[in-house]
Amino acid sequence: MTDDLLGRRQSALAPSYELFYDDPIEIVRGKGVHLYDANGKEYLDCYNNVASVGHSHPRVVEALTRQASTLNTHTRYLHHSVVDLAERLEVKLGGDLSSAFFVCTGSEANDLAVRIARNVTGHNGVIVNDHSYHGNSTLIDQLSLSHRRPGDRVPDWIGVAEAPNTYRGTHTGGGAGVHYAGDVRRAGIRLRDSGVGVAAFLVDSTWDANGFLNAPKDYLSLAARHVRDLGGLVIADEVQAGYCRTGETWWGFEDYDIVPDIVTLGKPMGAGHPVAAVITTPEIARSFAEADSYFNTFGGNPVSCEVALAVIDVIDDEQLLDNVDIVGAVLRDGLEQLSRTHDIIGTIHGKGLFWGVELVGDRETKEPMSESRVNGIVSDLCDHGVLTGTNGPHHNIIKIRPPLVFSEADASQALEALDGALVRFAQENGNCS
Ligand SMILES: Cc1ncc(COP(=O)(O)O)c(C=O)c1O
Structure with missing residues (x-):
């Protein structure tokens, strides 16, 4: 069945599509933190942040089916749901971030945010961190340097600032914030x-x-100050960082004590339903409206808004921000423990319910473990019923980013499985990269 589906998929879908794992799995059902394949095998989902409040959450399903069986239109009629959602997000964001646009994907949100920033500032250049990913529209693809192929030229309207990597970057000691923010300033000066x-x-x-x-x-x-000194705006792409992902705060930018000019939201917002947003200040929104118009057929439709409202309700009612802190601490302690027993762990990145386990061939030289070996470990975890992924410029980082409803018992299961996979890897490879 799965082999047949694989063949049909390969001929029916464009070859650009990729599948996870050495042996792709056919997922047919999800509930909470678990996914089930076509043979009924259960997997612990340690990867999918989009299903933020868990797969098939009954309150999200109820909101979706209730609104879908009542009405679905667009933002050119009065409807309370889009207003309710904008108001709820305004309260969550606080401050002056109170003027909302609704779109369908994170890419669209970033595309619109850049368009607003260009309109309002009268400038064209955009600074991004090296190896960042922000989406797939023609504009945002160019700003997604993780997708750059060798030899690709970076357009002259893009300023590239080194990512603030204190493990592998050009500065790993004290003063790293000043150093990496200085690179944002240098990129801005080049654009100016x-x-x-x-x-x-x-x-x-x-x-x-x-x-x-x-x-x-x-x-x-520091970076925000440099950008504003040069007349630019700060766009916080909260598509990954938002909705309690990193714990302690609802939004990733709060952890760094900044207030952005524009915030973009996506992935976790609809727990699997395509809904995304751009939120900015009334002043910036007014200035944009004077210069340009905006309409999005599906963005802000009542079904998407009811789903997004249900997601916020679940996060609040089930106290998922607290859960992220509690379970995040279990993962942090467990991963640190694993790094003491497995030499191939170079470092642990992360916070809350988002962790990256960076694998190396040699701790001294930090030589990245080869992509095929890391993929082998991730596929082994999958075979043992635990779903993770890989990422990073060297494809040597195991990504653990489960739904926000992940429990302490789930964390222990994931850690035990990772320990087992690393032990098997060491037995098969004699501890080399
Ligand atoms: C940080 C970030 N921004 C934007 C996007 C684009 O979102 P979407 O795939 O919904 O267009 C992604 C997707 O992975 C992302 O990780």
Whole structure:
């Protein structure tokens, strides 16, 4: 059945699509933190942040089916749900971030955010961190440097700032925040001097495509100051970082003590339903509206808004922010323990319910473990019923980013499985990369 489906998929879908794991799995059902394949095998989902409140949460399913069986239109009629959602997000974001646009994907949100920043500042240049990922529209694909192929030229309207990697970057000691923020400033000055100017710094405060980075605490506030001095806006891409993912706060940018000019939301917002948003200040929104118009056929439709409202309710009612802190601490302690027993763990990145386990061939040289070996470990975990993924510039980081309803028992199961996979790897490979 799965082999047949694989063959049909390969001929029916564009070859750009990829599948996870050496032996792709056919998932047919999900509930909470578990996914089930076509043979009924259960997997612990340690990967999918989109199912933020868990797979098939009954309150999300109820909101979706109730609204879908009542009405679905667009934002050109009055409807309370889109207003309710904008107001709920305004309260969550606080401050002056109170003017909302609704779209369907994180890519669309970032595309619109850059368009707003260009309109409002009159500048064209955008600064991003190296190896960042922000989406797939033609504009945002160019800003997603993780997708750059060798030899690809970075357009002259993009300023590249080194990602604040205190494990592998050009500065790993004290003063790293000043050092990496200085690179944002240098990228901005290059844009200014070349005549394109600085419209925005677009930043994901998990640095997901880098395998999650724990940036120096002062990095973003210093970088934001440089960007604003050069006349640009700060766009916080909260598609990964938002919705309690990193614990302690609802939003990733709060952890770095900055208030962005524009915030973009996506993935976890609809727990699997496509809903995303751009939120900015009334002043910026007014200035954009004077220069440009915006309509999105599906963005802000009542079904998506009811789903997004249900997700916020579940996070609040089930106290999932507290859960992230409690279970995140179990994962942190367990991963640190594993790094003491497995030499191939170079370092642990992460926070809350988002962790990157960086594998190396040699701890001294930090030589990355080869992609095929890391994939082998992740496929072995899958064979043993635990779903993770890989990422990072060297594809040597195991990504653990489960639904927010992950429990302490789930964390222990995941840690035990990872320990087992690393032991099997060491037995088969004699501890080499
Ligand atoms: C940080 C970040 N921004 C934006 C996006 C794009 O979101 P979407 O795939 O919904 O277009 C992604 C997707 O992975 C992302 O990780």
